[in-house]
Amino acid sequence: MRFAMKMAVFREFFILSAIIVSFANAGKHDIYSGFTVHGVKLTSPSHAKLVHDLEVSLDLDVWQHGAVALSDALVMVSPQNKQQFLEELEKNGVEHYLHLEDVAKAFEEHDAEIERFQGTRTNRMVFxxxxxxxxxxxxxxxxxxxxxxxxxxxxxxxxxxxxxxxxxxxxxxxxxxxxxxxxxxxxxxxxxxxxxxxxxxxxxxxxxxxxxxxxxxxxxxxxxxxxxxxxxxxxxxxxxxxxxxxxxxxxxxxxxxxxxxxxxxxxxxxxxxxxxxxxxxxxxxxxxxxxxxxxxxxxxxxxxxxxxxxxxxxxxxxxxxxxxxxxxxxxxxxxxxxxxxxxxxxxxxxxxxxxxxxxxxxxxxxxxxxxxxxxxxxxxxxxxxxxxxxxxxxxxxxxxxxxxxxxxxxxxxxxxxxxxxxxxxxxxxxxxxxxxx
Structure with missing residues (x-):
């Protein structure tokens, strides 16, 4: 009877631990709720300079600075600085587009993709x-x-x-x-x-x-x-x-x-x-x-x-x-x-x-x-x-x-x-x- 009680307690603890871990993982990317990523077309050096200036003044997270006429900049913005960032782009005639609508969701999906992938690879090498x-x-x-x-x-x-x-x-x-x-x-x-x-x-x-x-x-x-x-x-x-x-x-x-x-x-x-x-x-x-x-x-x-x-x-x-x-x-x-x-x-x-x-x-x-x-x-x-x-x-x-x-x-x-x-x-x-x- 004592053994059965111990096992019951262990099962409850295990279930509770699993729930806690699951909950923690589910909310891991909540810090990025409301964050978006925007592509910025760099058609002149002034556009690239603007992105650099805004990176510092608005504390932006520039994922990719891009190169003039070669590749776009990608910039993550918070709900707090999004409006000002987009207004500055519009004011300077810089073309832009939405790259990621929901950063938190995107990384949750990426985590799930990694987990599925690793689950299908037997004898997976470290690299x-x-x-x-x-x-x-x-x-x-x-x-x-x-x-x-x-x-x-x-x-x-x-x-x-x-x-x-x-x-x-x-x-x-x-x-x-x-x-x-x-x-x-x-x-x-x-x-x-x-x-x-x-x-x-x-x-x-x-x-x-x-x-x-x-x-x-x-x-x-x-x-x-x-x-x-x-x-x-x-x-x-x-x-x-x-x-x-x-x-x-x-x-x-x-x-x-x-x-x-x-x-x-x-x-x-x-x-x-x-x-x-x-x-x-x-x-x-x-x-x-x-x-x-x-x-x-x-x-x-x-x-x-x-x-x-x-x-x-x-x-x-x-x-x-x-x-x-x-x-x-x-x-x-x-x-x-x-x-x-x-x-x-x-x-x-x-x-x-x-x-x-x-x-x-x-x-x-x-x-x-x-x-x-x-x-x-x-x-x-x-x-x-x-x-x-x-x-x-x-x-x-x-x-x-x-x-x-x-x-x-x-x-x-x-x-x-x-x-x-x-x-x-x-x-x-x-x-x-x-x-x-």
């Missing part, structure tokens, strides 16, 4: 959908343990909230052969860009678990540093609390008692806090009160600076927009810009050759001249300290913005790997030519 921090961490640990001859796991430090930040070094010569260039790749510096980490994990898979004969040169002739999750705190926060969170999760009460985090991709010490940023600590483009204020960006800095003599290429992966971008964010061009554009264009062409019809063609160029001016970016920092080829890669969105359906992930991984392989070989040829002189 085939959107893994959580613990799953990513376990994969890195497993790969390092299973392939100790070529893989070294580096526990680089901890995030603001205490999560271990790890990356892999992949080399057939334990990084001791200085004739080999180093390729550095990282992802998820912006927490809401979920599709970026699978690309980094898939690259590990192709170099280690599934090395194909045509790619053997990539493993034997190049050393790799792959850092799949730069911003783990922000990433977990997007899964549990605020899906569109972009920043880190640091807290400096002397700066703000209410706002958390900074835009990690504005936190590097290169033209820091000069353009493309906001002084508002609550803004998504707030660069922080100091350069390298975040442990996450300090780790990226250490990777780049500790290996700068041999790093030939640095690929900072983002989503979305089909861009291969290079520095500087001010619009100034590096002295080897012709070589940088050559390698970037080859990457775009390699990916375009297998792109899906729903994706646009990759566009290649200076980030400020094609899109908008920025300061303090990882891309610029890599170029600034002497890495010959430093890029921001913006993956496809397929018209679904940050809600890329999980069934597209396999294709994005394979497509992007082609581009990565192309850049690795081309950059190595430049490295060999430089060292031969």
């Amino acid at each position: 085939e959908s959107y893994p959580r921090y613990a799953e990513i961490d376990a994969y890195l640990e497993r790969i390092a343990a299973a392939y100790p001859d070529i893989v070294t796991l580096v526990n680089a430090g901890t995030s603001w909230e205490g999560r271990a930040i790890k990356y892999l070094k992949i080399s057939t010569t334990n990084f001791e052969d200085t004739s080999k260039p180093i390729y550095v790749m990282d992802a998820m510096i912006h927490a809401r860009e979920w599709v970026t980490t699978p690309v980094a994990l898939y690259s590990i898979h192709r170099l280690v678990e599934d090395l194909q004969e045509q790619d053997r040169d990539l493993l034997e002739n190049i050393d790799w540093i792959i850092h799949p999750l730069v911003n783990p705190d922000g990433y977990e926060y997007t899964h549990t609390t605020v899906r569109l969170w972009r920043r880190t999760r640091s807290f400096y009460p002397e700066v703000s008692q209410t706002c958390y985090g900074v835009d990690a991709n504005r936190n590097f010490n290169v033209s820091f806090n000069t353009v493309g940023v906001s002084s508002d600590p609550c803004s998504d483009v707030y660069p922080g009160h100091l350069a390298f204020s975040e442990p996450e960006t300090e780790i990226v800095k250490a990777i780049l600076e500790d290996n700068v003599d041999r790093i030939q290429i640095y690929m900072n992966i983002h989503s979305y927009g089909n861009w291969v971008l290079y520095g500087f964010g001010s619009g100034d061009l590096p002295s080897n810009v012709a070589h940088i554009h050559h390698v970037g264009a080859a990457m775009g062409a390699a990916m375009d050759a297998v792109k899906l019809p729903a994706a646009g063609y990759y566009l290649v160029g200076n980030s400020a001249l094609i899109l908008y001016a920025t300061s303090g970016s990882a891309q610029d920092y890599g170029q600034h300290i002497g890495i010959p080829f430093s890029y921001t890669l913006e993956l496809p969105g397929y018209g679904m913005d940050f809600r890329v359906p999980p069934q597209y992930v396999d294709h994005i991984n394979a497509e992007t790997w082609r581009g990565i392989a192309t850049t690795a070989r081309l950059a190595r040829s430049y490295y060999l030519a430089r060292n031969a002189n």
Whole structure:
């Protein structure tokens, strides 16, 4: 009888817990109730400037800044700033349209789509959908343990909230052969860009678990540093609390008692806090009160600076927009810009050759001249300290913005790997030519 009572209590507790979890998930995106996303046609530079100005003055969330005559801006507005935003567009004669009528509903549907997809995939690999921090961490640990001859796991430090930040070094010569260039790749510096980490994990898979004969040169002739999750705190926060969170999760009460985090991709010490940023600590483009204020960006800095003599290429992966971008964010061009554009264009062409019809063609160029001016970016920092080829890669969105359906992930991984392989070989040829002189 006592056992039966215990079981009854357990069943009631289990049911109550399930109801609570279900209720929490159902209301996860309520923060976006009444929010809409609007497409903005950019037919002149003044239209692009208007979007930038309104981003700061109205505290807008610009999902995609767009490029004049090439792609539209996408802007999320709250019920409070929607009317003023649309009035400003109308006053300036800017054409616009409704991209998403209900942001909360759109992300609820996306969550359901991910859940259905994962339920149909048996023996799913970590890079085939959107893994959580613990799953990513376990994969890195497993790969390092299973392939100790070529893989070294580096526990680089901890995030603001205490999560271990790890990356892999992949080399057939334990990084001791200085004739080999180093390729550095990282992802998820912006927490809401979920599709970026699978690309980094898939690259590990192709170099280690599934090395194909045509790619053997990539493993034997190049050393790799792959850092799949730069911003783990922000990433977990997007899964549990605020899906569109972009920043880190640091807290400096002397700066703000209410706002958390900074835009990690504005936190590097290169033209820091000069353009493309906001002084508002609550803004998504707030660069922080100091350069390298975040442990996450300090780790990226250490990777780049500790290996700068041999790093030939640095690929900072983002989503979305089909861009291969290079520095500087001010619009100034590096002295080897012709070589940088050559390698970037080859990457775009390699990916375009297998792109899906729903994706646009990759566009290649200076980030400020094609899109908008920025300061303090990882891309610029890599170029600034002497890495010959430093890029921001913006993956496809397929018209679904940050809600890329999980069934597209396999294709994005394979497509992007082609581009990565192309850049690795081309950059190595430049490295060999430089060292031969």
